[in-house]
Each structure stands twice: as structure tokens, then as C-alpha cells.
Amino acid sequence: MLTKRIIPCLDIKDGRTVKGVNFEQLRDAGDPLELAAFYASEGADELVFLDITATVEKRKTLTELVNKIAHKINIPFTVGGGIQSEEDVRILLQNGADKISINTAAFQNPDIINRVAKNFGSQCVVLAIDTKLEADGNWYVYLKGGREKTNTLTMDWARQAVDLGVGEILLTSMNHDGTKQGFALDITAALSSCLPVPIIASGGGGNEAHFYDVFTKGKADAALAASIFHYKEVTIPHLKKYLNEKGIAVRI
Amino acid sequence: MKTVIIKYNAGNIQSVLYALERIGVSALVTDALEEIQTADKVIFPGVGEASSAMQYLKERNLDTLIKNLKQPVLGICLGMQLMCTHSTENNTNCLGIFEEQVKHFETPDPTIKIPQIGWNTIRALKTPLFKGIAENSFTYFVHGYYAAKGQHTIATTNYIQEYSSGLQKDNFYGVQFHPEKSALVGEQIIQNFLSL
Numbered sequence: 001m002l003t004k005r006i007i008p009c010l011d012i013k014d015g016r017t018v019k020g021v022n023f024e025q026l027r028d029a030g031d032p033l034e035l036a037a038f039y040a041s042e043g044a045d046e047l048v049f050l051d052i053t054a055t056v057e058k059r060k061t062l063t064e065l066v067n068k069i070a071h072k073i074n075i076p077f078t079v080g081g082g083i084q085s086e087e088d089v090r091i092l093l094q095n096g097a098d099k100i101s102i103n104t105a106a107f108q109n110p111d112i113i114n115r116v117a118k119n120f121g122s123q124c125v126v127l128a129i130d131t132k133l134e135a136d137g138n139w140y141v142y143l144k145g146g147r148e149k150t151n152t153l154t155m156d157w158a159r160q161a162v163d164l165g166v167g168e169i170l171l172t173s174m175n176h177d178g179t180k181q182g183f184a185l186d187i188t189a190a191l192s193s194c195l196p197v198p199i200i201a202s203g204g205g206g207n208e209a210h211f212y213d214v215f216t217k218g219k220a221d222a223a224l225a226a227s228i229f230h231y232k233e234v235t236i237p238h239l240k241k242y243l244n245e246k247g248i249a250v251r252i
Numbered sequence: 253m254k255t256v257i258i259k260y261n262a263g264n265i266q267s268v269l270y271a272l273e274r275i276g277v278s279a280l281v282t283d284a285l286e287e288i289q290t291a292d293k294v295i296f297p298g299v300g301e302a303s304s305a306m307q308y309l310k311e312r313n314l315d316t317l318i319k320n321l322k323q324p325v326l327g328i329c330l331g332m333q334l335m336c337t338h339s340t341e342n343n344t345n346c347l348g349i350f351e352e353q354v355k356h357f358e359t360p361d362p363t364i365k366i367p368q369i370g371w372n373t374i375r376a377l378k379t380p381l382f383k384g385i386a387e388n389s390f391t392y393f394v395h396g397y398y399a400a401k402g403q404h405t406i407a408t409t410n411y412i413q414e415y416s417s418g419l420q421k422d423n424f425y426g427v428q429f430h431p432e433k434s435a436l437v438g439e440q441i442i443q444n445f446l447s448l
Contacts, residue, residue, distance in 0.1 A: 002368055002371070003371045045370065096267060096270055123369070192363075198370070251390040
């Protein structure tokens with residue numbers, strides 16, 4: 001049976017992990033390689049690396065890091081942050097990334113999805129959407145790390161992107177991100193029910209029950225979180241054991 | 253031992269190379285006929301679309317070469333599908349090593365995602381390729397097309413229906429999942445192949 005995926009996200013700045021992590025078993029928790037290997041050994045199903053520097057001059061650092069990760073890690077991983085062009089994608093894939101995630105650049109120039117999917121396959125194209133529920137009751141797409149609002153509804157953009165060839169959608173609710181009060185169940189379920197591609201839910205996961213909810217009520221195919229794993233508020237082995245006991249298919 | 257990874261217009265070649273490196277094996281990535289011919293082990297990887305991959309192989313005479321190889325050959329994902337007779341993906345005639353047919357996943361249930369992406373179990377494991385691998389071990393899959401069950405099936409997986417996640421005939425082996433991305437289980441399967 002296909003299992004639900006648990007995906008830790010590592011924020012990378014200048015080739016280092018940010019958000020101070022607290023792992024006494026690691027010599028250097030700021031080293032993305034060590035942290036990634038730790039999560040892989042703990043049973044993470046995939047990893048996401050999000051480059052938050054994403055300036056042109058730092059791309060080379062990211063590329064080198066991706067190459068090192070690809071050499072070391074034996075599970076799939078996605079790289080995102082600041083991807084602007086097909087060439088950016090090509091370099092990351094050539095250095096061993098399994099998937100890339102694109103956000104603002106795809107919205108501003110949807111043709112990039114089409115071209116990347118055609119050249120490298122839909123399986124490597126993850127569309128990241130930052131979404132926010134507004135007072136009018138609708139979920140809107142936000143760009144540039146949530147700084148810029150658009151008038152496009154999340155469902156409309158997601159549908160269009162699937163038609164253009166994205167293979168998965170990483171959906172982050174800005175209303176929920178950082179709250180640890182649970183994932184955005186309604187918009188996640190809405191996308192997952194209407195679209196043929198897997199939905200990775202992100203934002204708001206604070207305890208194990210939140211993951212259960214997002215896989216059941218939220219109909220998510222995968223769930224992503226960062227700080228709760230980094231600070232060991234939730235550990236992957238314990239989370240998977242909990243989900244398994246509650247009848248959710250997970251890889252143990 | 254000389255291990256060769258067949259280079260063609262498909263993804264995941266680097267991942268396979270790095271996975272071999274992790275277990276201490278250096279491999280040559282090449283489309284040179286003689287290099288492939290003289291290898292002890294041949295890995296035929298692949299992520300992509302069947303008809304363009306077949307066309308690329310034919311243009312370089314790799315199609316004839318691959319099906320006449322006598323040493324152990326391991327097809328991965330699209331590589332395995334191309335070793336079958338026919339794929340409904342753009343109605344493509346493939347290499348014809350395995351008689352099993354490759355078809356698109358179909359289901360009336362709109363909540364089931366196609367392609368299948370993620371970790372699923374393998375079972376009914378046969379042949380030394382799966383030596384030491386427990387029934388229902390997890391491996392990583394990414395695919396919208398599947399090979400039906402047939403006489404060459406050496407592993408099965410369930411997604412919408414039971415299908416072939418492993419095939420074998422003579423010196424030819426194929427796996428639908430990605431051993432290069434399947435954690436320790438995948439590494440063991442690669443080791444097993446290299447020990448054939």
C-alpha cells in the first residue's frame with residue numbers, strides 16, 4: 001500500500017542550516033549534510049531543502065551543497081528557493097536533486113512549468129504555493145515568500161499548474177505556518193480532492209494529532225514540517241508509530 | 253569488476269551513479285557500445301517518456317545491443333518498462349525482453365493519484381536479486397505506467413491493482429521502484445545485483 005510521507009524541511013542560508021537546531025547527537029547541527037543524514041536514518045520519507053539566501057552570487061554554494069547531499073543521502077530530496085529559469089533547474093537536477101520546487105517564477109512565467117516538465121519530466125516538478133485565507137473567505141496565492149498578494153485563487157492557480165505539468169503541489173498556509181495549531185485542512189482537502197497530483201501539506205503541524213488530521217480530514221499525501229522536527233517536539237520514529245497505530249499507512 | 257550505467261536521454265543517471273559510490277563501487281556512465289558490451293554488470297536506468305527514450309536508443313543502436321547482452325543487466329523504472337514488449341505510453345514498441353505489457357494506471361476513483369509517488373511495499377520476492385530482503389519491504393516509486401503481472405514477475409506491488417515491481421528473464425532483471433532512492437533496502441538490492 002502506498003504510504004503517507006513525512007517530510008522534514010531544512011532552511012539553508014549560505015550553505016548552512018538555519019533555525020537553530022538542537023541535536024546533541026550531531027557534531028554540527030548547522031551542517032545540512034549531517035542533519036539530512038540524521039533525518040534519513042530516523043525514517044524521513046523525503047527531504048526538502050529550501051534555499052533562503054537565493055541570491056545569484058550564492059547559487060554556486062547551493063549547487064555544491066546539492067551535489068554533496070546527492071552523494072550522501074539515500075532517499076529522495078527536493079530543492080527549492082530562488083529558482084528562476086530552466087537553466088537553474090537543469091543545474092540542480094544535474095547535481096543530483098530528485099525534484100525542484102518553484103514558486104514565484106512559475107506564477108510570473110507559467111511556461112517554465114511546461115518546459116521543465118517536458119524536458120525533465122513532471123515527476124521532478126513540485127509547485128510550491130503560499131496561500132492565505134482572506135476576510136472574503138477565499139484562499140489567495142501569495143508570492144515572494146508571502147510578501148506579495150495576488151488576486152488569483154489558489155484553486156485556480158493549482159489547476160492551471162497541473163495542466164501545465166507539475167507533478168506535485170507543496171501547499172503552505174500562511175494563516176497556519178508557525179502557529180503549531182494544525183494544518184489548513186479545508187484548502188488541503190479541496191486541492192487533494194480535485195487534483196490528480198499528490199498534495200504536500202505544510203504549515204501549522206505542531207503535534208502528532210495534527211499529522212493524523214491532515215492525512216485523514218485534509219486528504220494530504222504527504223506532510224512537511226521544519227522546526228518541530230528540528231527542536232524534537234515531534235520525532236519522526238514516534239510520529240510514524242503513532243500514525244501506524246491509528247491506522248495510517250506509513251513506512252516504518 | 254566493470255560496472256556500466258547506460259547513458260541516454262533519461263533522468264536519474266547521476267542518482268544511480270552516486271548510489272553505487274555510496275556502496276564503494278565506481279561505475280562508468282556511457283553510451284559507447286564497446287564499453288557496454290565488455291562490462292561485467294550493466295545498469296539501465298531511466299525516468300522519462302517511453303517513445304523518445306526508445307527513439308534515442310535506436311538511433312545509437314543501443315536497442316539491439318541491450319537485448320543481446322549476456323551479462324547481468326538491471327533495468328530501473330523506465331529502464332525496466334523499456335525492456336518489456338510494448339508500452340501504451342505513446343504506443344511504443346519496446347525491447348521485447350519481457351513479454352509483460354506496460355499500461356497506464358486507470359481507476360474510476362478520482363481520489364487515487366496518478367502517477368504513484370512515494371513508498372510502497374514489494375512482495376512475492378523471487379531470485380537472488382532480493383536475497384536478504386524481507387517480504388513487504390518499502391521501496392520508493394514514481395511512475396504512471398506499470399508492467400502487468402506475468403511469467404517473469406519476481407516481485408509484486410499493489411497500487412490500484414497488483415502489478416510487477418520486479419521482472420527477470422535469464423540475465424535480465426528489472427525493478428519498477430528506484431533502488432538508488434530506497435534507503436538501505438535499495439542499497440541491498442543494488443549489492444545483490446552486483447553479486448549476481
